[in-house]
Amino acid sequence: MLLEINGLTITGPAGTIVDGVGLTVAAGETVGLVGESGSGKSLTARAAIGLLPKGLRASGSIRVGGLEIAGTGERVLRGLRGRRVSLLMQDPFSMLNPLRTAGAHIAETTPGRATRETVARRLAEVGIDDPSVAGRYPFQLSGGMRQRVALAAALAGDPELLIADEPTTALDATTQHEILALLARVQADRGMGVLLITHDLRVAFALCDRVSVMYAGRVLEQGPGTSLAQTPAHPYTAGLLRALPSVEHTLERLIGIPGSVPSAAQVASECAFAARCEHASAECRASRPLLREIGSGRLTACVHDTIPRITAHDVATATLPTGSGAPLLVVDDLVKRYGTHTALGGVSLRVTAGETVGLVGESGSGKTTLARSLLGLVTPDQGRIELDGLDITRRRALTSQQRARVHRLVQCVFQDPSTSLNPVMTVGATLAEAAAQAEPEGRLAPGDLLELVGLPPAYATRRPKGLSGGERQRVAIARALAVRPSLLICDEPVASLDVSVQAHVLELLRRLGRELGTAMLFITHDLAVVRQIAVKTVVLFKGQVVEEGDTATVLDAPAHDYTRRLVTAVP
Structure with missing residues (x-):
């Protein structure tokens, strides 16, 4: 095993954030970590490389290539990063210094002295055959090219394990396809292990040998990607699959999971998903369900044996x-x-x-x-x-x-x-300012605009930082609608x-x-x-x-x- 995590718990000033997570990644294997924002996916990945933000503390066992790194010093971790384990992030700008060329980034992470030929070979490995790219700065490259350079820099130290945190989220379909195919090819050539963090279920099921589904700091389901896609055993996994928009059908209704992800501390003694689950019973709230085996390589933290799932083909088209x-x-x-x-x-x-x-x-x-x-x-x-x-x-x-x-x-x-949202203004002030530009006849008050986009009028007193990502986007839509545009x-x-x-916002826009x-x-x-x-x-x-x-x-x-x-x- 290249990576073995057991009982990982991450705590901060507000309490527990990740609660007892376990996962493994073997050589040549791709393991997916999926779930909504706030589930603890990225923090779990950062703990595995010793890069937790200041103020957070990890406990439990984290072994990289058999070496226990939980509690080790920065000197030991520096020897691992880039050599045995490397990190590829969602935004290449967070990895690439805008004042350094692509070649300089690759040379910096290459062991020993990096020649022009070495840099050109590293670029060619990620599909960049033009050596002149080495002399260009990040702003001179397209999004897909920047991600390729970031991947080349991450691979320059010949790591045994690559942790890829949302590496294709901001890319278009063709570039995403190219990067994922490239990642699969490089992995096959090297026998490298990959931990892929993503909220795109299609990507996870297409690329990963195994998938772990995280929610509120816990793993709720594990298993082979194809098996989870076809027969989810946990209501949360089923809800994520049901929310996926279909490329083949215009669905009559887009169904998102109601509510939002709680903190791990809030649901420590019950099923973390109970408050949002239509199948929840008294048993789900009485104690915390543990992961149990339900088949070859399949684990679930649900007490129910069968979970009905609505697929795209079961829903009427519109x-x-x-x-x-x-x-x-x-x-x-x-x-x-x-x-x-x-x-x-x-x-x-x-x-x-x-x-x-x-x-x-x-x-x-x-x-x-x-x-x-x-x-x-x-x-x-x-x-x-x-x-x-x-x-x-x-x-x-x-x-x-x-x-x-x-x-x-x-x-x-x-x-x-x-x-489009001023962070120092309340939601109500922002909407009132926008509505003032509308014609007096039919002008809507902030509370009416919030109700129009499915938010409580009481949200008018909040500021953007007090809202989730989906709620902020709803407020942005309300602001745009304040002048009743055509x-x-x-x-x-x-x-x-x-x-x-995404399903909630799309359904809102359709309505x-x-x-x-x-x-x-x-x-x-x-x-x-x-x-x-x-x-x-x-x-x-x-x-x-x-x-x-x-x-x-x-x-x-x-x-x-x-x-x-x-x-x-x-x-």
């Missing part, structure tokens, strides 16, 4: 509402260049009132540049943008009255809600959310589209998400529209080779 009347948004032959780079090379699209149009494509395809052009954050070089009959191509040319009208016509929901631009609004929270008649341009790299939200889909590739049409037709029978690659890349 027809999304189509728009009506003249187009609300008209984009004709839009061109935007940055120096010699053409971000948009003549893009045209239409969005009708009440209609949701999906915009998909990998990083660098021009999605965000198009959104910024529509919001007036950049000025196109050529083409025309018309919103509700008003030419908004060049915002500076508009009168103050026209700009105020455009502000009420179009709003945006960003991927990270912190970009068009909502959603730029990857669920990309960083857990699968259950708001039906009830308010708000049109949406929904930007995403997740084809399963676009299947659930958009009646039409536009595919961008290198600044060009290569395919568009009804979402079902585009995904089920793609006509362009690039669209086929996107569909094939879905795990």
Whole structure:
């Protein structure tokens, strides 16, 4: 065994965070660690490499290659990191120094003297055959290229064990597919063990030999990935699977798990999932269920023998509402260049009132540049943008009255809600400030806006830091809706959310589209998400529209080779 964790408990000033976790990783094996944010996945991984944040303390047994590291000093841990065990993080910017070249990062983690040939060989191992990349800085590389460089740096010390913490969460489908295939190939070549932390169940089941499901600081289920995917034995695992959006069906209702993850200290003497479980009984709350064996390699911490699970095929499919009347948004032959780079090379699209149009494509395809052009954050070089009959191509040319009208016509929901929520203002103050820009007739109070997005009016007194990620995104949506816009631009609004929270937010957006008649341009790299939200889909590739049409037709029978690659890349 490369990694053996037994009875791992992590405590901090607020009490227990991880409570009695056990897992193992053998040479040549990939083990997945899945669960919602706050379950303790990343802290468990960091404890395994001795990198817990200041103020947290780990107890129990952690053995790396047979060596007990729990309680050992920093000198011993430094000798392990990068040599026997290495860490690959979600955001390559957190691993890569912006002032150092890619080659310098790899040379730094390579034992002994690293030559140009050594660096080039390390880059080639992760699929970078251009030696000039070694001389580039992180900001000069694409997201996928940065992640490849971070992987090369993590592997430069020839570790026996790689801990990969959400390594593909922020990547588009094709780049994610390439990185995962690369990781599997490198692992096979080296016989390396991999501990993969992710909240993407599709990735875990596609890549991992075994999967451990964590919740509230505990492991609730363990087993082979394919077995867990087909027959989950714990209600929590079943709930996560049920929340997954389908790339093959537009589901009638997206079902997330109600509530949120409690702290380990709050549920120390009962089933951690009892408060959110529809199958909970008095027995579940009387004591803490221990992991028990239910089959070959299968363990569960549920007292019930069978758990019904709703799959995508058991849920009725839905027809999304189509728009009506003249187009609300008209984009004709839009061109935007940055120096010699053409971000948009003549893009045209239409969005009708009440209609949701999906915009998909990998990083660098021009999605965000198009959104910024529509919001007036950049000025196109050529083409025309018309919103509700008003030419908004060049915002500076508009009168103050026209700009105020455009502000009420179009709003945006960003991927990270912190970009639209002031951390020092209460939720109520933020919503009141936004609502003040709306027409006096029909203006909604903060409490009404919160109820519109499914939050209690009492949340108006809270600040963003007191909300979960999903709650912050709901507030960001409420803020965007405060002026009652005709068009909502959603730029990857669920990309960083857990699968259950994602289901809640998508269902909320679908309901708001039906009830308010708000049109949406929904930007995403997740084809399963676009299947659930958009009646039409536009595919961008290198600044060009290569395919568009009804979402079902585009995904089920793609006509362009690039669209086929996107569909094939879905795990």
